[in-house]
Amino acid sequence: MTLLEVNGLHAWYGESHILHGVDLFVEEGETICILGRNGMGKTTTLRTIMGILRKRTGAIRFAGKDMMGVPLHRTAREGLGFVPEERGIFATLSVEENLMLPPVVAKGGMSVGEIYELFPNLKERRSSPGTKLSGGEQQMLAMARILRTGARCLLLDEPTEGLAPVIIQRIGEVLIELRDRGMTVVLVEQNFRFASKVADRFYLMDHGQMVADFPVEELPANMPMLNSVLGV
Amino acid sequence: MAPVTDHEPRVVLSARGLGKDFGGFTAVNNVDLDVHHARIHALIGPNGAGKTTVFNLLTKFLQPTRGKITLLGTDITRTRPDKVARMGMVRSFQISAVFPHLTVLENVRVALQRPAELAVQFWQPLSALDRLNGRAEVLIEELGLTPYLNTRAADLSYGRKRVLEIATTLALDPEVLLLDEPMAGMGQEDVQMVAGIIREVARHRAVLMVEHNLNVVADICHQVTVLQRGEILAHGDYATVSTDPRVRTAYMGTEDA
Amino acid sequence: MMTIFGIPTAALFGQLLVGLINGSFYALLSLGLAVIFGLLRVINFAHGAQYMAGAFAALLLLTQTGIGYWPALILAPLIVGLGGALIERTMLSRLYKLDPLYGLLFTFGLALTLEGTFRWFFGTSGQPYSPPAALTGAVNLGFMFLPIYRGWVVVASLAVCLGVWLLIEKTKLGAYLRAATENPVLVQSFGVNVPLLLTFTYGLGAALAGFAGVLAAPVYQVSPLMGSNLIIVVFAVVVVGGMGSILGAIVTGYLLGIAEGLTKVFYPEASNIVIFVIMAIVLILRPAGLFGKDA
Amino acid sequence: MARGSASPAAPAVAAHPRAGTLKIVLLLIAAAALIAAPFFLYPIFLMKLLCFALFAAAFNLLLGYTGLLSFGHATFFGGSAYFTAHAVKVWGWPPEFGILLGVAGAAALGLLMGVIAIRRQGIYFAMITLALSQMFFFFCLQAAFTHGEDGIQSVPRGHLFGVIDLSNATNMYFFVLGTFTLGMLAIWRFVNSPFGMILKAIRENEPRAISLGYSVAEYKLGAFVMSAALAGLAGGVKALVFQFATLTDVGWQMSGEVILMTLLGGIGTLVGPVVGSALVVTLQNYLATSQFPVTIITGLVFMACVLLFRRGIVGEFYASRLGRRLGFRSES
Amino acid sequence: QVSDDLVKIGILNDQSGVYADFGGKYSYEAALMAVEDYGGSVLGKKVEVVTADHQNKADIASNIARQWYDTEQVDAIMELTTSSVALAVQALSQEKKKVTITTGAATTELTGKQCSPYGFHWAYDTHALAIGTGGALVEQGGDSWYFLTADYAFGYSLEENTGAVVKEKGGQVLGAVRHPLSTTDFSSFLLQAQASGAKVIGLANAGLDTQNAIKQAGEFGIVQGGQRLAALLFTLAEVHGLGVESAQGLTLTESFYWNRNEESAEFGKRFMERTGAMPNMIHAGTYSAVLSYLKAVEAAGTDETEAVSAKLHELPVEDVFAKGGKVAANGRMISDVYLLEVKKPGESDVPWDYYNVLATIPGDQAYLDPAQSGCPLVTN
Numbered sequence A: 001m002t003l004l005e006v007n008g009l010h011a012w013y014g015e016s017h018i019l020h021g022v023d024l025f026v027e028e029g030e031t032i033c034i035l036g037r038n039g040m041g042k043t044t045t046l047r048t049i050m051g052i053l054r055k056r057t058g059a060i061r062f063a064g065k066d067m068m069g070v071p072l073h074r075t076a077r078e079g080l081g082f083v084p085e086e087r088g089i090f091a092t093l094s095v096e097e098n099l100m101l102p103p104v105v106a107k108g109g110m111s112v113g114e115i116y117e118l119f120p121n122l123k124e125r126r127s128s129p130g131t132k133l134s135g136g137e138q139q140m141l142a143m144a145r146i147l148r149t150g151a152r153c154l155l156l157d158e159p160t161e162g163l164a165p166v167i168i169q170r171i172g173e174v175l176i177e178l179r180d181r182g183m184t185v186v187l188v189e190q191n192f193r194f195a196s197k198v199a200d201r202f203y204l205m206d207h208g209q210m211v212a213d214f215p216v217e218e219l220p221a222n223m224p225m226l227n228s229v230l231g232v
Numbered sequence B: 001m002a003p004v005t006d007h008e009p010r011v012v013l014s015a016r017g018l019g020k021d022f023g024g025f026t027a028v029n030n031v032d033l034d035v036h037h038a039r040i041h042a043l044i045g046p047n048g049a050g051k052t053t054v055f056n057l058l059t060k061f062l063q064p065t066r067g068k069i070t071l072l073g074t075d076i077t078r079t080r081p082d083k084v085a086r087m088g089m090v091r092s093f094q095i096s097a098v099f100p101h102l103t104v105l106e107n108v109r110v111a112l113q114r115p116a117e118l119a120v121q122f123w124q125p126l127s128a129l130d131r132l133n134g135r136a137e138v139l140i141e142e143l144g145l146t147p148y149l150n151t152r153a154a155d156l157s158y159g160r161k162r163v164l165e166i167a168t169t170l171a172l173d174p175e176v177l178l179l180d181e182p183m184a185g186m187g188q189e190d191v192q193m194v195a196g197i198i199r200e201v202a203r204h205r206a207v208l209m210v211e212h213n214l215n216v217v218a219d220i221c222h223q224v225t226v227l228q229r230g231e232i233l234a235h236g237d238y239a240t241v242s243t244d245p246r247v248r249t250a251y252m253g254t255e256d257a
Numbered sequence C: 001m002m003t004i005f006g007i008p009t010a011a012l013f014g015q016l017l018v019g020l021i022n023g024s025f026y027a028l029l030s031l032g033l034a035v036i037f038g039l040l041r042v043i044n045f046a047h048g049a050q051y052m053a054g055a056f057a058a059l060l061l062l063t064q065t066g067i068g069y070w071p072a073l074i075l076a077p078l079i080v081g082l083g084g085a086l087i088e089r090t091m092l093s094r095l096y097k098l099d100p101l102y103g104l105l106f107t108f109g110l111a112l113t114l115e116g117t118f119r120w121f122f123g124t125s126g127q128p129y130s131p132p133a134a135l136t137g138a139v140n141l142g143f144m145f146l147p148i149y150r151g152w153v154v155v156a157s158l159a160v161c162l163g164v165w166l167l168i169e170k171t172k173l174g175a176y177l178r179a180a181t182e183n184p185v186l187v188q189s190f191g192v193n194v195p196l197l198l199t200f201t202y203g204l205g206a207a208l209a210g211f212a213g214v215l216a217a218p219v220y221q222v223s224p225l226m227g228s229n230l231i232i233v234v235f236a237v238v239v240v241g242g243m244g245s246i247l248g249a250i251v252t253g254y255l256l257g258i259a260e261g262l263t264k265v266f267y268p269e270a271s272n273i274v275i276f277v278i279m280a281i282v283l284i285l286r287p288a289g290l291f292g293k294d295a
Numbered sequence D: 001m002a003r004g005s006a007s008p009a010a011p012a013v014a015a016h017p018r019a020g021t022l023k024i025v026l027l028l029i030a031a032a033a034l035i036a037a038p039f040f041l042y043p044i045f046l047m048k049l050l051c052f053a054l055f056a057a058a059f060n061l062l063l064g065y066t067g068l069l070s071f072g073h074a075t076f077f078g079g080s081a082y083f084t085a086h087a088v089k090v091w092g093w094p095p096e097f098g099i100l101l102g103v104a105g106a107a108a109l110g111l112l113m114g115v116i117a118i119r120r121q122g123i124y125f126a127m128i129t130l131a132l133s134q135m136f137f138f139f140c141l142q143a144a145f146t147h148g149e150d151g152i153q154s155v156p157r158g159h160l161f162g163v164i165d166l167s168n169a170t171n172m173y174f175f176v177l178g179t180f181t182l183g184m185l186a187i188w189r190f191v192n193s194p195f196g197m198i199l200k201a202i203r204e205n206e207p208r209a210i211s212l213g214y215s216v217a218e219y220k221l222g223a224f225v226m227s228a229a230l231a232g233l234a235g236g237v238k239a240l241v242f243q244f245a246t247l248t249d250v251g252w253q254m255s256g257e258v259i260l261m262t263l264l265g266g267i268g269t270l271v272g273p274v275v276g277s278a279l280v281v282t283l284q285n286y287l288a289t290s291q292f293p294v295t296i297i298t299g300l301v302f303m304a305c306v307l308l309f310r311r312g313i314v315g316e317f318y319a320s321r322l323g324r325r326l327g328f329r330s331e332s
Numbered sequence E: 001q002v003s004d005d006l007v008k009i010g011i012l013n014d015q016s017g018v019y020a021d022f023g024g025k026y027s028y029e030a031a032l033m034a035v036e037d038y039g040g041s042v043l044g045k046k047v048e049v050v051t052a053d054h055q056n057k058a059d060i061a062s063n064i065a066r067q068w069y070d071t072e073q074v075d076a077i078m079e080l081t082t083s084s085v086a087l088a089v090q091a092l093s094q095e096k097k098k099v100t101i102t103t104g105a106a107t108t109e110l111t112g113k114q115c116s117p118y119g120f121h122w123a124y125d126t127h128a129l130a131i132g133t134g135g136a137l138v139e140q141g142g143d144s145w146y147f148l149t150a151d152y153a154f155g156y157s158l159e160e161n162t163g164a165v166v167k168e169k170g171g172q173v174l175g176a177v178r179h180p181l182s183t184t185d186f187s188s189f190l191l192q193a194q195a196s197g198a199k200v201i202g203l204a205n206a207g208l209d210t211q212n213a214i215k216q217a218g219e220f221g222i223v224q225g226g227q228r229l230a231a232l233l234f235t236l237a238e239v240h241g242l243g244v245e246s247a248q249g250l251t252l253t254e255s256f257y258w259n260r261n262e263e264s265a266e267f268g269k270r271f272m273e274r275t276g277a278m279p280n281m282i283h284a285g286t287y288s289a290v291l292s293y294l295k296a297v298e299a300a301g302t303d304e305t306e307a308v309s310a311k312l313h314e315l316p317v318e319d320v321f322a323k324g325g326k327v328a329a330n331g332r333m334i335s336d337v338y339l340l341e342v343k344k345p346g347e348s349d350v351p352w353d354y355y356n357v358l359a360t361i362p363g364d365q366a367y368l369d370p371a372q373s374g375c376p377l378v379t380n
């Protein structure tokens, strides 16, 4: 079943037109990865799907429902969870308060115990203020926080940016485990090596449009093309 | 500490027993560090190990709880951050730090103004600054920003902002350069270019940098210090450090970088 | 009779108590201010005007509809709070994205408008409002004659301060509020109706000012000017306590009330500026305020 | 390969090729208007306007170019008025020295207030300046030389440099105009100087400025003192224009008024405060004899400004297509 | 002989600020009443009244006054609440050779060192208030005093003047506490006053300060405790605002009370019809000032300032406000003042009937001897 479907999506920041007709779909339980250079509109795509960027046209359907008219504070209730690139950890809240903040929207989320098991750093620092965590710890917290809510589909924006290799590995394991549990994930990545381990399917984004789309098996065949576009 | 080469260049920046507590939490503890002239020194470690904090301590943006810092033979443990900068140690920031509404040229000139003693002249016209243009333009050229000379920094892409920040830092011609994740968020070709630049400037300067991109570290750094939980875990050249099993478990993971 | 610095101890106790009573008003007002600032990053210059509006609401409830003190104690803050919520919804909410200075300037204009309007209708001289029958009279404490109503002011303000503090620091709602301050869009994307939350917050802050106004009505003259001078002192209280620190605002409110009370005995001429002097000293020694975290 | 944005930012409007000439023409027209004005308009009113315009411009030097909102600028304006009035009336000083004393006094007050207030930023800074200026207000209320709520009255205007009789309205007007022009030139120079450049940099990114070796606090303090001194210049001149100095000029409402003027005209523009103060002064004068309640109108104007055109009149013009064609740019 | 064929009077005062209730818009009404009562014209020329709100700012006042004189043919300005405004406008008017009659400001400076040949002061001043309340109360047994003084020049001069009178009459001053301007809470000061044991607590302050002090004195049982409150500057408008419940027993001085005799009561009722409030001494004083000015114009046969001023100095003041009032060389209009006491609730069922008249103080006792005023115009 197609869980998320986007057709002809355009979006603007003020006057500047960023997305020029994005098309993509995600099957239930699938992990897709959007690749692309800096500034091509990956983050914008996620923000527009989430409804944070509201100057948009086109169609977004999630679990069969038209999302274009849904107000921002209702999107999460439909089952979409968003982890922003800048992480968005709250300074005035303790780590634990940060973790507990997003309302649970559906059953099936992880318990706090499971989360602490996954990210022991967080357990250790749970009563310190959120932004006193290091960059990597903050990234873990941002992910952990959404895992609790029972969202059906996660939108992850560069979860490995600025992280130590060992943590990246950990996050990769988490993503694989999530996939095994049936979670649907839309991943935005620049770290190609990482993405190739966790994703089922790839989209390549360039100047506000999806220019290519292929499953992980076809990766080797697409390498030359990726090389030329991404410069990996 | 084992010498890395036979004839060790002089130490320009050193810390002894450096420590910082935040409330009850010890972010940095007992760190000894020597940064050498004409050397690139990498500071790596897991997230939250205290790398940025060490930077903040060295540049005096944070006051150390313990320890002593010496810059070019002077004790700077109690010196204000702007003074430290004037003594010849300049840093960049983990989150890019430019003056967004100034043009690229103006950004670089702001850095040049102070050494040129053109900073407090409230009675002179702006055109007095034109004599700094030559030097600024050379720097901008070197870093490939010439097409953007009159672009406002805010309008640059993320990667270019980082490049601009490095240009501004270099403009001060510092003795010691502290770079906090200079390559973060840069595209591959920019990484190569910036790595090249850093290598170039380090010919006659000391560089201390935090970097997660281990390819770069392996490529250009002479010395590597690994930090974990605020303490030094290992120290040496990249080959030594990267084979250290403790470093592999704590930081690099099992696979190759 | 025992004396301290030439003042009889009994008299000194009296003055301390009086200072505490005053501190109750400072605490209530600075609490509202701190709530609004802490969560909305808006310096609510209209706080004094809302305090005044609370007192007037009580007065008008009495004179126009015959509703007495006790119902007014609930109704008047509710009216002021709803008024505040309306203003937030229609106007103030457009300013969050901007420099916080605009919030300050907007509420400054709001304060002028409110005050001007009340002056226009009610003139500047005060209007009387009597305390409820149950709280009239005074008890003799031995060292002083304590008007019962003043005792009630202390109790009521303590209770409200504690309640609000608990609400914000210990409840889920409070966590939403604090988080929404920092990154409203993100909190909203978690599924929380943030605009409503912020409206509630401003309404709450305004209602606290209104509550203080009703409490003050039987003590001070109900006058359009009653808030305009107080507000600056309350700002100083908040700065000393540490901007945005709820607990700081409360504790400092009481402390400065007492400090001011003592100044009135030892050096009355300075009692109006003592708070500002303390503020200057605190800022030199501890720029973030007594309870503020380092900014 | 260039990594650009997916689409360019807001369409840039190229400046008109003759924008420079046009600006000079505008400036000349303004100058001519100011010189001719006293023959058509009421001189005292014009002088008041110029004083407030200079005051607002001085205030804007701080807010618009260093990003510091002072809520205590009345201290410098009113304080200087007292100093000047006292020196001229009681000590019999000539007007130019009286004003100089006012300026020096204001600068000293600025230094004092600045040292404390500079330690904090943004809103904290505003609150601290407000509180400190309240302290100064109470000082003025009680100090003997200010004569409390009576104020210093009947201050003689005297003879400028011992020769020009300032009690003559035209002479006085041109003296005020001269001071105003000097003040504005000074502000223009500060803003467009190497020093101004550093101030701008500090406003944009303070930690970065520190890391480049600038002692940020000293620069801010410098700007604060300059702004205070210029506000003092306006205050001193005003005392001579009206021949008195009263408590109104040191009250916090006055600090609020100068913010209104700047906001209304346009923060971070050179002409904005002048336009804003002209509007406010005219409005106040008009409202005084009208049936409208002054406070309500002022309050509403404040709210409307913040909500609807917060760039101010001049700022909105600069931001308009026409303004950009003419090559104008404001600082915020 | 009448300039511009029009006699124009400006009422310049605070209509939106702290003193708006003191005189405010009602003073303008009082002036209109005076003009109507006079017949609307003088020397066959129309009389016009204009008004402006100076917002308590001397520069605005000064600006308006100049504009009135220079471009709007105004011949005289009256009311002038707030001393800084009154002094500024009087000085300006002297320079411009125009008449001012101050009814709204209290400072004796107006007829002292800063007096003007064309400046007049009606209704009251700090000296008269001090004598009225201080002197008369001592005679009634209030012979030990404690002052609650607003900490600025106005407060000091009230305290000083009153204290001097109290001592002169054989009373004693036990002490004083200075409170800052715009204090909201007086309990500390009241406790100190209470502890002093003085028979009279003199409130040397004004406006909201006085109101709050009185209200809180009730709370702390000061009046029940047998001490007496004397407000040194307080008028009917504020008693009304405070309510008799709180104000009962308060002693104060005004130079006019509407329910003192039939004539004043009739005036009061007419005023009430127009404004909804009874007049206080400032309203009645403004009425009298306008009337006197018109009479002087009539007598001088011109509205030329020198001549009108001379007549104002010369003619006695005979109207509902003052009987046999005379204007001294320093510009002070001297007429009787009254020591008043606020009635208890229920003592009268006539609305606005708030006072009992305790004593009448003849004008020449109440006001400072012109020869001692320090006014350079007085030649003895």
Ligand SMILES: Nc1ncnc2c1ncn2[C@@H]1O[C@H](COP(=O)(O)OP(=O)(O)OP(=O)(O)O)[C@@H](O)[C@H]1O
Residues within 6 Å of the ligand: A013, A016, A018, A036, A037, A038, A039, A040, A041, A042, A043, A044, A045, A085, A190, B158, D004, D005, D006, D007
């Ligand atoms: N708030 C904004 N206002 C205006 N333009 C914006 C804004 N945010 C992003 N942009 C522009 O939109 C374009 C797409 O940005 P986006 O953040 O989606 O890129 P991205 O593909 O996620 O890049 P990166 O890999 O650097 O995160 C860029 O050119 C960027 O400059």
Ligand SMILES: Nc1ncnc2c1ncn2[C@@H]1O[C@H](COP(=O)(O)OP(=O)(O)OP(=O)(O)O)[C@@H](O)[C@H]1O
Residues within 6 Å of the ligand: A131, A132, A133, A134, A135, A136, A137, A162, B022, B025, B027, B045, B046, B047, B048, B049, B050, B051, B052, B053, B054, B094
């Ligand atoms: N101001 C502060 N107050 C309290 N704790 C802090 C503060 N700054 C940093 N920390 C803590 O100190 C530790 C080290 O942080 P630091 O930012 O130095 O890490 P880092 O090594 O730079 O990590 P990263 O690679 O993620 O940037 C972290 O655990 C962080 O939570």
Ligand SMILES: [Mg+2]
Residues within 6 Å of the ligand: A042, A043, A044, A085, A157
């Ligand atoms: Mg992105």
Ligand SMILES: [Mg+2]
Residues within 6 Å of the ligand: A135, B051, B052, B053, B094
């Ligand atoms: Mg870091």
